Amino acid sequence: MTTEQIDGVAVTTKANVYFDGKCVSHGISLADGTKKSVGVILPASLTFNTGAPEIMECVAGSCEYRLAGSEQWVKSGAGETFSVPGNSKFDIRVADAYHYICHFG
Secondary structure (H helix, E strand, O other), X not given: OOOOOXXXXXXXXXXXXXXXXXXXXXXXXXXOOOEEEEEEEOOEEEEEEOXXXXXXXXXXXXXXXXXXXXXXXXXXXXXXXXXXXXXXXEEEEEOOOEEEEEEEO
């Protein structure tokens, strides 16, 4: 199931822009202190480093990802998630805009 709306949040209005604009996101904070980001990755092949564990939720579009230490690319589409360990990295390939929610922790 795809998250369509997140109620009761504070939004950081200044965008986080990565990889020369190929990834743009906004941070959100829930009343309980939970932090997430919502954004879009435009067509590209990128590598992200993680601090905290992350769950990437696809809202629209699709991607292929490869976790650190793996040679296998895995497809993830709308309504699907994938988990990335903390203090790690992952590669992501996007052919069309990939809209996501990143759940931290």
